Amino acid sequence: MKYVTLFIIxxxxxxxxxxxxxxxxxxxxxxxxxxxxxxxxxxxLKDSKKFFQPHRYFWIIVYLFIFVWECIKANFDxxxxxxxxxxxxxxxxxxxxxxxxxxxxxxxxxxxxxxxxGTITVDIIDDEFYIHWIYVSSKDPKVYTDKILGRFEKYLKxxxx
Amino acid sequence: MSNTISIIFFIxxxxxxxxxxxxxxxxxxxxxxxxxxxxSVTLGTCSILFGLxxxxxxxxxxxxxxxxxxxxxxxxxxxxxxxxRGSYIFGTKLWDKTVIDDYKDVQK
Amino acid sequence: xxxxxxxxxxxGLSFFCFFRVVFGPxxxxxxxxxxxxxILVVGICSLLAIKTGRLFLIDIAIAWIVLGFIGTLTxxxxxxxxxxxx
Numbered sequence: 001m002k003y004v005t006l007f008i009i010x011x012x013x014x015x016x017x018x019x020x021x022x023x024x025x026x027x028x029x030x031x032x033x034x035x036x037x038x039x040x041x042x043x044x045l046k047d048s049k050k051f052f053q054p055h056r057y058f059w060i061i062v063y064l065f066i067f068v069w070e071c072i073k074a075n076f077d078x079x080x081x082x083x084x085x086x087x088x089x090x091x092x093x094x095x096x097x098x099x100x101x102x103x104x105x106x107x108x109x110x111x112x113x114x115x116x117x118g119t120i121t122v123d124i125i126d127d128e129f130y131i132h133w134i135y136v137s138s139k140d141p142k143v144y145t146d147k148i149l150g151r152f153e154k155y156l157k158x159x160x161x
Numbered sequence: 162m163s164n165t166i167s168i169i170f171f172i173x174x175x176x177x178x179x180x181x182x183x184x185x186x187x188x189x190x191x192x193x194x195x196x197x198x199x200x201s202v203t204l205g206t207c208s209i210l211f212g213l214x215x216x217x218x219x220x221x222x223x224x225x226x227x228x229x230x231x232x233x234x235x236x237x238x239x240x241x242x243x244x245x246r247g248s249y250i251f252g253t254k255l256w257d258k259t260v261i262d263d264y265k266d267v268q269k
Numbered sequence: 270x271x272x273x274x275x276x277x278x279x280x281g282l283s284f285f286c287f288f289r290v291v292f293g294p295x296x297x298x299x300x301x302x303x304x305x306x307x308i309l310v311v312g313i314c315s316l317l318a319i320k321t322g323r324l325f326l327i328d329i330a331i332a333w334i335v336l337g338f339i340g341t342l343t344x345x346x347x348x349x350x351x352x353x354x355x
Binding site: 013016017018019020071072074075078079081082083087089090091092093094095110111114115118120121122123125130132134136139 | 195
């Protein structure tokens, strides 16, 4: 099952990149996808049947819009901090806890955090995220956990769990 | 029409790249430089690639530009994460006005 | 015409990165600058593809993304002080 899912993904990616559907191209793509999925299939996702549940794709699209909006806000925020003459930065590394369980959910959460206003994930140990923050606005763990993680966690929980 | 829109996207992208590189020069330590550089430069380059997609539409080159966008996102976030962790373990000092450092306890 | 101007701006920005590579106080600064330079080259490639009309340059951009990623990961691994196969 894992192997079939990985094969389909790689083959579709190949078709999109080369963008023609002549017979030789299809054969080369199929062979390359077959070899790749046989080699790397073992370390692919654990439960790949989630790929075939359509309601997850709806939440992915919702999440995509929210993510792009946050990303644009992040850029204006960073641009403001860089360009203003007094440089209003107050950096620090804070510790937060997540409620997500699966590995892929944590991966996506860490990537989203890295792309949003002034935060970079430094390390993940079990369910604790260590985050470098360019402007530490409060030292209360509840407040900043909600501020950094809260925006994405509820959507990611619907997508991956 | 699509030409004009794509040129607007190019200009936005180059302006964000400019902000990112000014941050690379101005900010005080590695971690803050990485903050400015990853976000602004990545979004700027993604904007340039999206302009390319709008100019050429659903052709071979447009699809390639569209595929490069998520690739660039994942690549730059993972690279930023690896660089931050590596430079912390290497022992690069945080800026002296840093407010709080929880990660110190983990690394001892 | 405007694409020419944007290309000059991007090439000027790569000199900013070059400044950081030469005068960076620590090793990590230089690595960050190299990483950012790699992302700027992707933008330069895609603008050149439009300016010259040689559309294979976008393939080079995609290859540059992946190779820059591997290079940065290797450098970061060197910073943590472990062997490359751990």
